[in-house]
Amino acid sequence: MKGLGMKKKGLFWVVGILLLAGGGAAAALLLANRRDVTTSSRAAYDAYEEALLNQHRFYAKEARVGYAKALELDPNFAMAMLSLADMTPDHNQAVALVRRAAKQRDRLTERERYHVDIAVANVDGKADEALRLARELHAKYPADVVGAGNVARAALLKGDRDSAIKTYEDLLAADPNNADAYNQIGYYYGYRGEYDKAIDNLERYRFISRDNANPFDSLAENQANAGHYNEAIENLNRALAIKPDFAPAYWHFGVVYEGLGQWDKAIAAYDKAAELADGEGSPREYLTMALRPALLSGDPSKVKEALARLQKVPVDPKSDYAKTQPVLVAVVTDIAEGHGADAERRLREIKPYLDQQFAERVKAGKVPPGVKAHLPEWNFFMGRALEMQGKTDEALPYYQANANPPNPFYDFDARRWIMEARAKVAEILAKKGDLDAAEKLIAENRKWNPSWAPCRPAEVFVAEARRAKVLAASK
Amino acid sequence: MKETTPRRSSSGGAISGWILAAGLVGLAIAIASIADMFSARPYDGINPIPYGREGIEVRDIVPGSPAEKAGIKAGECVLGIGRRMVRSSSDASAELRRHKIGEEVSYLVRNAPCPTQPRAAPVGELRELKLRLSSERLGGKNYLYAVVVGFLFYLIGLFVFARVPGERSARIFFLLCILFLLFFVCRLRPASYWWIDIFVQNTGTVSLFLLPAVFLHFFLVFPRAKRFPFAKPDEWTGEPPARWKLKLQAFLSTSPELLYALYAIPPFVFLYDVFRQVQGEKVTVLSGAPLSSWILLGDYLVLGLLALAHSAFTLEDPRERRQAFHVFVGTIVGTVPFVLFFVVLPSFGIDEYAFYGIIPMILIPLTFAYAIVRFQMLNVRVIVRRTFLYAATTAVLLGLYALVVALANVVFASSRLSASPVFNFGFFLVGISLFEVLRRRLQAPLDKLFFREKFDYQAALLEMSEAITGELDLGRIADYLTSSVAATMRLEKASIWLRDREGFLERRGRRDDRLGPTAALRRVLRQEGKPSELAEISLHFADAESEEFRARLEEEGFRLLVPLVYRERLMGILALKEKLSGERFDREDQALLSTLANQAALAIETALLHDEMTRQAELKRDLEIARDIQTSLLPRGVPDVPGFSFFGGSIPARVVGGDFYDFIPFEDGRLGVVIGDVSGKSVPASLLMVAAKEIVYSRALTTSDPGVLFRESNRRIYSIKRRMFVSLGFFLLDPEAMVLRYAIGGQPLPILVRSGDGGPCLLEPPEHRLPLGAFRDVAYDTRELYLKRGDLLFFYTDGFTEAMDGTMNPYGEERLMVSLEARREGSLEEVAQGVLADIRQYVGSAEQYDDMTFLFLRVE
Incomplete structure (x- = not known):
């Protein structure tokens, strides 16, 4: 019996060791061959990985080329299709790519299937479905950027920045070296005015990202929007040292110079950005941004030049811009030249179209649920047009609409609209004698950026008014 | 209580197995730690505070290290290494492993402590620094010293455990030594950033909160389990003690519950501090562990020392007291500096002298080693080869x-x-x-x-050798051997069987305990020629006597048989019972016994030879005495009887013979002639001869009739000594009457050579001729012979006729008569010489078988 027991024991040992060895070998094999995307081509995978890296760096052109190459090497590479769809400015091409990717669904991993389903839902205008799928994806794969990004954006759109931050922090818990997460968290803190936390996260983003211009650009954007212009300029220079044709850097130079009140430099920066634009923003957007410093400069010729450059950008006749751009150009010209009434008229004429456009987008499911219609540019121009006509009281609601938008803002551009609107409201209130309210609004602005040049006239006015009041009171 | 017999129950064996496994695991971890410490790796010089979650807080910076050169300071927080964020030491170690020695690596550092909460507001500034990684080995001289101390503990503990695995104190001692090893090697070391670092450091931490308890546990059971008999009946009233007192006494007297509590407290305290740290509370840390754990360690050490001191001063057995005292001195010298420099001073924030607390701890294992060797602490023999x-x-x-x-x-x-x-x-x-x-x-x-014991052994061996070499008394050799071996080796008992003259091995002191010459056991032992375990030689033979002998020895408790062999002869067997300590006989014991056996065998052989020589000498002396007696009783001369001539003599076969002849003169002129032959040789025969002669003499005084004389003498001789008898012939010569009257009892008939032409003839035999003393009553009768001038009578004992030649043929009466006849004319002396010469010629080189006594009588 003892002998048999010894034999059994030996057998168990042998079997156990064999199992262990086999398991180890299998694991090794699996791990060696494991990829996180489905593709039959090693070369395609390498191209995809490089393109992904470029995309995360916001090197849009390089990323697009990379994805295209990956698709060329593996025409059935679903993830490359989705990524290219995400980056292409051509909507129809994007939709076609998404549909092509959907055809590969059955051979994809569960995570890839989620990506495809989310893209299809978005293309089909099913925002709710896309969000639901994104939440599922994020719950199962916390380190997945697509899932986290969708969930965070949805939260952001609802104004729930805490949830948005937490979503990315969950991602970081699973993948502490996810650069995108630090970038996003940094921006979210930046939007809230929590400058130190924003910079902290962006510094980590910068530290992780090797040879990447975007972290410096992200830092600079946050610094510029917080009034730290010197640091912003330093970082933008570093970004351009890494990638001299990095358009966003010039765009944020524009923001810096706007903040400093150096309108000409701002215009030039925006123009440069438009020249280099390759995906992160478009030439039209940058040239449109240039209109503001042009207007703020008070020099109609600069406005004219800016408009002329904008008009050189080709417009697709079928797009909305074909209808709205001429109106924009005319309104801006009117305001620059002091024709407030004309501007008001044009604005009122185009309003129904704009409302209709929004309604159609809502209907088409292209607007996230709960998002209300809000046209900050229209409000701004309307307010200016009325102000120019001396209709300050009538202008006030439009400024207030911008100062208190119905939807939470989710980028610095939107925040700047709020700031400038607050400044305008403050100025009007000050004129009306409500200095407390005016100062409160100014103080709110300062929490975000204590020295934003477009707001300075209003700040000065309010300060002067207060001084005068104090002086008057002391007499 | 004798607690040293390592009888292994199955559970005891299992426990020992687990403890050994723990020892091996501990050793493996220690080796891994040492390898980790002394292998070259990319290193930055940062000593982190472990258990952080939001970055690596710098505890301190190694001077001259890359971190110091880069400007990193203690209290700062490292967030990223080499383009990767790090949240813990394991992240950092994984990251450093990706780089090479000498490579420049980026570090993201905040000039403020790491946040305790994930979303806490950042404090201080972030900066990116470049560090060129160095290749230093983490282990320095201090660590090397700690390793040496740790391994000293381990090796000593391992040896003790291996010797007496069943001994409880040995098990605890080994566990203690394992923990000391882990403490020194795994606890007192910097972080290494290698994957093994967390594993090793945690093991070191585990040792930190197990070590105090095991330390105290050990001294609570060494050398005796502590008892605190404070619950006693009232002296005056006799009232029994209160129940709570009894329970408390039971609890404190090294009860299992007390031990559970002792073991539970340190980890509980440690985990509580970790919990507080995780909650964000500030916990004072020393060498990576909460200060409270160190303080607790110090408390336990002090308690252990007190327990040891108690043993050192109160144990009854002086040997145990000596053991405990030595260990106490060494332990206290090794422990007090540790408590002072490693626990007390850091409690007040002074921790730069912490290492000085470690230095004297080397005395602890050395003290234990000395006590083990010197005083056989833990019942362990000499450990150091x-x-x-x-x-x-x-x-x-x-x-x-x-x-x-x-x-x-x-x-x-x-x-x-x-x-x-x-x-x-x-x-x-x-x-x-x-x-x-x-x-x-x-x-x-x-x-x-x-090597006190070895020294004692050698001294004992020398002493025994000297003692037995000059000893010739076998008994004393045997007694000395058994007593000395038993004393030197501390045996229960030793016994010896010695060879006797008949070849039996007889037990000293018990003559009935013998082993026969043909017993197979003797052959086996002789062939082995070295000490053998009784159990091991049991299978080698099958004869009943050997088996019975073996069984008897086993029953008596003997364990080892030492053959005493000299020149292939088994001179004796030394049987040993087991040692008082219960230990087995090891090689050194066997070597000693083998040497002693050789010496003893030689001594025994010498003693036996001496004994034999003494016996021979005594025998020779006896024979010489008997010869003297005999010689003194033979007549110095022949009587002067006119007309008759006599010539006689006696040639004994050995030194002392049994024959005699003598003359008994009577007052009336008659002459008695006695010739006799006593059975047996040596002194008893001579004495009987004397007695027989005296009897005949005394009887002759009352009667001259030979027959009557013999009847009376026979009764007397019979009563002296039975089974010894005398062959006698009594011849009464009447010179006047020329008559010879005679009685013969057992003697050969004398030969008569008549004068004239008649040839020699035998005298007429009496009817009853039995030797005297053979039977109680014999009716001896008397014969007569009338003599003539020229007659020659030859009286002789049977040695003449029974002289044997080389082919065992007797000389016989015929030849004797022929010889006489041939020489009848010569003088009596010539006749005697001639007859003797003829006999000598006949027997040749054969040994003289019997005495030859004779008497010639010639009628002139």
């Missing part, structure tokens, strides 16, 4: 030599001597010659100090 200790001594001497050479170089550096190539060589020669002398001289004191 001769080669090891001697090698250590040699190494120390070599070190001294090297030091002297170095000093000499310094001293003579400026002189011209040092420039000479002969200088070093000469120094070398001097050194070597002194070195060897020193080494040999140290050997004896080392033996005496460390």
Whole structure:
């Protein structure tokens, strides 16, 4: 019996060791061959990985080329299709790519299937479905950027920045070296005015990202929007040292110079950005941004030049811009030249179209649920047009609409609209004698950026008014 | 209580197995830690505070390290290494492993402590620094010292455990030593950033909160389990103690519950501190562990020392007291500095002297080693192999030599001597010659100090050898052997079987306990020629006597048989019972016994020879005495009887013979002639001869009738000694009547050679001729012979007729008569000589079988 027991024991040992060895070998094999995307081509995978890296760096052109190459090497590479769809400015091409990717669904991993389903839902205008799928994806794969990004954006759109931050922090818990997460968290803190936390996260983003211009650009954007212009300029220079044709850097130079009140430099920066634009923003957007410093400069010729450059950008006749751009150009010209009434008229004429456009987008499911219609540019121009006509009281609601938008803002551009609107409201209130309210609004602005040049006239006015009041009171 | 017999129950064996497994695991971890510490790796010089979650907080920076050069300071928070965020030491270690020694790596550092919460507001500034990773080994001299101390503990503990695995205190001692090893090797080390670091450090931490409890546990059971008998009946009233007192006494007297509590407290305290740390509370940390754990360690050490002190001063057995005292001294000298420098001072924030607390701890394992060797602590024999200790001594001497050479170089550096190539060589020669002398001289004191028992053994061996070499008394040799071996080896008992003259091995003191010459056991032992376990030789033979002998020995409790063999002869067997300590007989014991056996066998052989020689000498002396007696009783001359001539003589076969003849003169002129032959030889025969003669003499005084004389003498001789009888012939010569009257009892018939032409003839035999003393009553009768002139009578004993030649043919009466006839004309002496010559010629070289006594009577 003892002998048999010894034999059994030996057998168990042998079997156990064999199992262990086999398991180890299998694991090794699996791990060696494991990829996180489905593709039959090693070369395609390498191209995809490089393109992904470029995309995360916001090197849009390089990323697009990379994805295209990956698709060329593996025409059935679903993830490359989705990524290219995400980056292409051509909507129809994007939709076609998404549909092509959907055809590969059955051979994809569960995570890839989620990506495809989310893209299809978005293309089909099913925002709710896309969000639901994104939440599922994020719950199962916390380190997945697509899932986290969708969930965070949805939260952001609802104004729930805490949830948005937490979503990315969950991602970081699973993948502490996810650069995108630090970038996003940094921006979210930046939007809230929590400058130190924003910079902290962006510094980590910068530290992780090797040879990447975007972290410096992200830092600079946050610094510029917080009034730290010197640091912003330093970082933008570093970004351009890494990638001299990095358009966003010039765009944020524009923001810096706007903040400093150096309108000409701002215009030039925006123009440069438009020249280099390759995906992160478009030439039209940058040239449109240039209109503001042009207007703020008070020099109609600069406005004219800016408009002329904008008009050189080709417009697709079928797009909305074909209808709205001429109106924009005319309104801006009117305001620059002091024709407030004309501007008001044009604005009122185009309003129904704009409302209709929004309604159609809502209907088409292209607007996230709960998002209300809000046209900050229209409000701004309307307010200016009325102000120019001396209709300050009538202008006030439009400024207030911008100062208190119905939807939470989710980028610095939107925040700047709020700031400038607050400044305008403050100025009007000050004129009306409500200095407390005016100062409160100014103080709110300062929490975000204590020295934003477009707001300075209003700040000065309010300060002067207060001084005068104090002086008057002391007499 | 004898607690040293390592009887292994199955559970005891399992426990020992687990403890050994723990020892092996501990050793593996320690080796991994050492390998980790001494292998070159990319290193930045940062000593982190472990258990952080939001970055690596810098506890301190190694001076001169890359971190210091880069400007990182203690209290700062490292967030990223090499383009990767790090949240813990394991992240950092994984990241450093990706880089190479000498590579420049980026570090993201905040100039403020790491946040305790994930979303806490950042404090301080972030900066990116470049560090060029160095290749330093983490283990320095201090760590090396700690490793040495740790391994000393381990090796001593392992040896003790291996010797007596069933002994509870040995098990605990080994566990203690494992924990000390883990404490020194795994706890007192910096973080390494390698994957094994967390594993090793956590093991070290586990040792930190197990060590105090095991330390205290050990001294609660060493050398005796502590008892606190404070619950006693009232002295005055006799009232029994309160129940709570009894319960408390039971609890404190090394109860299992007390031990559970002792073991539970340190980990509980440790985990509580970790919990507080995780909650964000500030916890004072020393060497990576909460200060409270160190304080608790100190408390337990103090309690352990108190327990040891209690043993050192209160144990009854002086040997145990000595053990405990020595251990106490060493432990207290090793422990107090530790408590002071590693626990007390850091409690007040002074931790720069912490390492000085570690240095004296080396005394603890050394003290234990000394106590084990010197006093057989934990019932363990000499542990240090001769080669090891001697090698250590040699190494120390070599070190001294090297030091002297170095000093000499310094001293003579400026002189011209040092420039000479002969200088070093000469120094070398001097050194070597002194070195060897020193080494040999140290050997004896080392033996005496460390190998006390071996020293005792050698001394015992020498003493025994001297004692038995000059001893010739077998009994004394045997007694000395058994008592000395039993005393030296501390045996229950030893017994010896010695060879006797008949070849039996007879037990000393018990003559009925013997082993026959043909027993197979003897052959086996003789062939083995060395000490053998009784159990091992049981299978080698099958004869009943050997089996019975073996069984008897086993029953009595004997364990080892030592054959005493000299020149292939088994002179004896020394049987040993087991040692009082219960230990087995090891090689050294067997070597001692083998040597002793050889000495003893030689001594026994010598004693036996001496015994034989003495016996021979005594025998010779006896024979000489008997011969003297006999010689003194033979007549010095022949009587002067006119007309008759006599000539007689006696030639004994050995030194002492049994024959005689004598003359008994009567007042009336008659002459009695007695010739006799006593059965047997040597002194008893001679004495009987004397007695017989005296009896005949005394009877002859009352009667002259030979027959009557013999009847009466026969009764008397019969009553003296039965089974010894006398052959006698009594011849009464009446010279006047020329008559010879005679009675014969057992003697050969005398030969008559008549004068004239008649040939020799035998005398007429009486009717009853039995030897005297054979039977109680014999009716001896008397014959008569009328003599003539010229008659020659030859009285003789049977040695003449029974003289044998080489082919065992007797000489016989015929030849005797022929011989007489041939010489009848010569003088009596010539006749005698001639007959004897004829007999000598007949027997040739054959040994004389019997005495030859004769008497010639010639009628002139």
